[in-house]
Amino acid sequence: MAIPQHTIDQILDRTDIVDVIGQFVKLKKTGRTYSGCCPFHQEKSPSFHVYRDKQYFHCFGCQANGNAIRFLMDIGSRNFIEVMKDLSSQTGIELPKDNHDSNKLKYKREAPKPKAPAQIQPPAQPxxxxxxxxxxxxxxxxxxxxxxxxxxxxxxxxxxxxxxxxxxxxxxxxxxxxxxxxxxxxxxxxxxxxxxxxxxxxxxxxxxxxxxxxxxxxxxxxxxxxxxxxxx
Structure with missing residues (x-):
């Protein structure tokens, strides 16, 4: 399934990353951000921050970062399509239907083209x-x-x-x-x-x-x- 970028952007616009991550991490509002203990590595002091205005998370301990899609993929070990289907149902934005055109995404290498006839080499340079x-x-x-x-x-x-x-x-x-x-x-x-x-x-x-x-x-x-x- 090939998902257009504008559809991905629409889904992210309607997704509150704080609500998404808050289902897995206990977040506390600290100024303009939300912080908590990183779910991707063991830590005692919070170094995991979520930025609602940027729809972005970042851990200063293990350097994990990304948007809501990346978080759900990493936290649940799921692939991109599975996460997009879940967010699609939550946001009400329909994903494109599967079709035969998706086979193009397999990226089969084209057969090599026949070589051109050998050309006469120019005289050797000094x-x-x-x-x-x-x-x-x-x-x-x-x-x-x-x-x-x-x-x-x-x-x-x-x-x-x-x-x-x-x-x-x-x-x-x-x-x-x-x-x-x-x-x-x-x-x-x-x-x-x-x-x-x-x-x-x-x-x-x-x-x-x-x-x-x-x-x-x-x-x-x-x-x-x-x-x-x-x-x-």
Whole structure:
């Protein structure tokens, strides 16, 4: 069953997270939040907080967090669909009916496309000729050169910002819910790659590790922001 995001949002809007969690945890109002002992780990002093205005819970002891759906999934070891069916009946918002289109969510990998005829390789560049003369193994050839965007910049790595090529990232496109799983993972990988220029600490770390901009591009290294729902 594929549940549209707008239906999930409607159900969450009509669900009071304090009432939901209050069925399992004894909560006490403390200012703008509600606190209690975390149900996910043993503790004597309350470190579990529920934020009604944000419809969000967080435990500062074990770092458990999320919305009402996540809480019900974790507390009862239930899957997403089971929890959504319960909340649907409680809020009066109907879920979509099961249909054959849901089979698209199985994300079967497409058959590989036939390879294009081999193309004549261009003459070896001076760097390659030098490597041949030294008896070194040549670098593997790729249909798409992952370093092409860097070839216009031949200054030393430490004398130039290796992330400048990423300063103008393309807009992030939403992936359709019934799309191909490999397309989804590709979009996620691109998202993390685009976060790298925004983190000075991550860039400094890569420099300290001695990673060149070619290595960063080839291995598609990225950065995961510290906020807990950046992919939502």
């Amino acid at each position: 760097a390659q000729q030098a490597a041949d003369a030294a008896g070194l193994s040549p670098a593997p050839a790729f249909e798409h050169d992952p370093f092409a965007e860097f070839q216009a910049q031949d200054d030393a790595f430490y004398g130039h910002d290796p992330f400048a090529a990423f300063s103008q990232p393309p807009a992030f496109e939403e992936t359709a819910q019934d799309g191909n799983l490999y397309d989804l993972l590709e979009s996620i990988a691109q998202f993390y790659e685009r976060q790298l220029p925004h983190s000075q600490n991550a860039q400094k770390y890569f420099r300290q590790r001695g990673l060149s901009r070619e290595t960063i591009a080839y291995w598609r290294l990225g950065y995961a922001p510290e906020d807990w729902q950046h992919l939502e």
